[in-house]
Amino acid sequence: MRTTCVATRLSGGHANNALPQLATANVNCRVLPGASIDAIKRTIIDTLADPKITVSLVKDAHPSQPAMLRADVLNAVESLTKEMFPGVVVVPVMSTGATDGLYFRNGGVPTFGVDGTFGDIDDVRAHGRDERVGVKQYFEGLEFQYRLIKTLAK
Numbered sequence: 001m002r003t004t005c006v007a008t009r010l011s012g013g014h015a016n017n018a019l020p021q022l023a024t025a026n027v028n029c030r031v032l033p034g035a036s037i038d039a040i041k042r043t044i045i046d047t048l049a050d051p052k053i054t055v056s057l058v059k060d061a062h063p064s065q066p067a068m069l070r071a072d073v074l075n076a077v078e079s080l081t082k083e084m085f086p087g088v089v090v091v092p093v094m095s096t097g098a099t100d101g102l103y104f105r106n107g108g109v110p111t112f113g114v115d116g117t118f119g120d121i122d123d124v125r126a127h128g129r130d131e132r133v134g135v136k137q138y139f140e141g142l143e144f145q146y147r148l149i150k151t152l153a154k
Contacts, residue, residue, distance in 0.1 A: 001094065003040060005029040026058065030098070037061045064105035066094060067112060076151045077114055084116070084144055116144025 005027050012023030029040055037057070045055050069092055078090045101111035117137045125131050133141070 001032060003029060003031050003035050005040065005044065031061070031063065033063065033066045033094075035063075037063070062102060062106060064102040067105055067110035069112070070110065073112060073114075073152065076148060080116075080144060080147055080151065084140070084147075085118075114145075114148060115141065116148070117141030 007025045008028045009026040010023070011025075013020030027044065031037065031040060041055055041057070045053075048055070074090070074092065081088050081090050095113055099111075099113060101113060104111040117133055117140065119133065119137060
């Protein structure tokens with residue numbers, strides 16, 4: 001895994017038949033824990049290599065350290081997965097997406113994302129205009145979360 005940055009929105013010009021006087025790009029970075037925001041910004045500036053281009057943060061970053069995986073949480077997830085989805089192997093991963101869990105982690109609360117929904121690997125629509133979860137998968141995921149919370153709350 002590595003930090004990645006990609007231009008997600010481009011904007012420029014005021015008319016289809018005129019050269020733009022101004023252009024902007026929103027560059028979305030998925031930053032690994034421990035990576036320096038200033039170093040990433042510096043890399044973007046160095047890559048562009050044009051002092052006329054201004055690079056600024058859309059908003060301040062609030063990075064958090066990853067939570068250490070707890071055996072009791074992993075055991076509960078594995079047990080419930082075996083019960084509800086026989087044959088499925090639990091593999092802990094760090095998501096490359098953003099999460100509000102960073103506020104809890106920054107507050108000292110270990111936070112993990114656990115998902116009990118499955119999708120079609122050939123029909124991934126995450127963050128698309130028609131992003132969705134199947135009805136069956138939605139209710140399976142809801143039941144998985146309900147059972148997991150009850151187990152961990154004991």
